[in-house]
Amino acid sequence: GAVVSQHPSWVICKSGTSVKIECRSLDFQATTMFWYRQFPKQSLMLMATSNEGSKATYEQGVEKDKFLINHASLTLSTLTVTSAHPEDSSFYICSARRLQGADYEQYFGPGTRLTVT
Amino acid sequence: GIQVEQSPPDLILQEGANSTLRCNFSDSVNNLQWFHQNPWGQLINLFYIPSGTKQNGRLSATTVATERYSLLYISSSQTTDSGVYFCAVGVDYKLSFGAGTTVTVRA
Numbered sequence: 001g002a003v004v005s006q007h008p009s010w011v012i013c014k015s016g017t018s019v020k021i022e023c024r025s026l027d028f029q030a031t032t033m034f035w036y037r038q039f040p041k042q043s044l045m046l047m048a049t050s051n052e053g054s055k056a057t058y059e060q061g062v063e064k065d066k067f068l069i070n071h072a073s074l075t076l077s078t079l080t081v082t083s084a085h086p087e088d089s090s091f092y093i094c095s096a097r098r099l100q101g102a103d104y105e106q107y108f109g110p111g112t113r114l115t116v117t
Numbered sequence: 118g119i120q121v122e123q124s125p126p127d128l129i130l131q132e133g134a135n136s137t138l139r140c141n142f143s144d145s146v147n148n149l150q151w152f153h154q155n156p157w158g159q160l161i162n163l164f165y166i167p168s169g170t171k172q173n174g175r176l177s178a179t180t181v182a183t184e185r186y187s188l189l190y191i192s193s194s195q196t197t198d199s200g201v202y203f204c205a206v207g208v209d210y211k212l213s214f215g216a217g218t219t220v221t222v223r224a
Contacts, residue, residue, distance in 0.1 A: 002162075032210055038158075043203065043214045091158055097210055104148040104167075104210050108160040 001027050004096050006109035013084055013116055021079045021112045023094030029074040030096035034106065035067075038091040050077050074099060084116045119144045123204050123215035130194045130222045138189040138218045140204030148207040149180055151189050154217070155200050163189070163202075194222045 003026040013019050023033060032051050036044040048064075050056040050071035058064045066088075068080040077096075081088055091113050095106040120143035130136055140151075151163040164171050164178040166187065171178055175194075180187040187206075191198055199222045205212040 034210070034212075043216050044160075044205075045214075046212065049210065093158070093160065095160075103165060104207070105150065105162070105165040106210070106212065107162060108152070111158040113158070 002107040003027050004107050004109040006112050010113040018082045023077045023109055025075045025096045029099040031099040032097045033077040034095045035079050036093045086116045089116045119213045121213050121215035123218050128220045132224050134194050135192045140187040142185050142206045146206045150205045152203045153200050196222045198222050
């Protein structure tokens with residue numbers, strides 16, 4: 001159990017366009033989902049936390065107008081990178097926490113590799 | 118925020134060897150997880166261990182919360198154990214990741 005999927009696995013887009021990434025919890029309901037960013041050979045950095053039905057909480061330095069997060073249901077969160085530029089190229093990973101979980105364990109999706117040309 | 122230091126940064130092992138990875142953190146936490154990131158980028162949950170000791174096959178982990186460190190033990194290493202091992206700690210849901218330990222197991 002505790003499987004998280006992401007779609008697409010990889011995407012290439014042109015500078016100035018927008019890209020939407022989906023994160024789904026497949027076999028559990030997620031009260032909270034998280035979005036991370038990972039540059040090559042580096043660690044994961046938390047971008048934002050989203051709770052179903054409410055506005056996302058962004059980490060310091062993350063532009064909320066550029067990285068739009070929607071958590072429309074207990075199994076789906078989306079991240080939209082608006083007006084993407086080459087510096088937005090990165091590996092984006094989501095995670096989720098169980099609704100019925102008694103602990104704080106997070107389960108991670110397989111990631112989406114974004115390349116902006 | 119909480120500072121997380123992992124050591125060593127790189128580890129090269131011969132197949133069959135044992136190893137210990139360390140994670141030090143700067144503040145009290147109630148959330149600590151160990152992950153293995155495979156070559157495709159997927160983070161595999163190894164342990165959720167804010168305190169105590171757990172074992173799963175050839176892997177085990179110990180967290181001494183009062184002394185702010187956690188250890189991950191790999192026994193009888195296999196080539197499939199290669200990859201980056203991350204420790205992530207936090208208070209409640211917010212996780213801070215260490216820089217990782219890159220493990221290479223040679224046949």
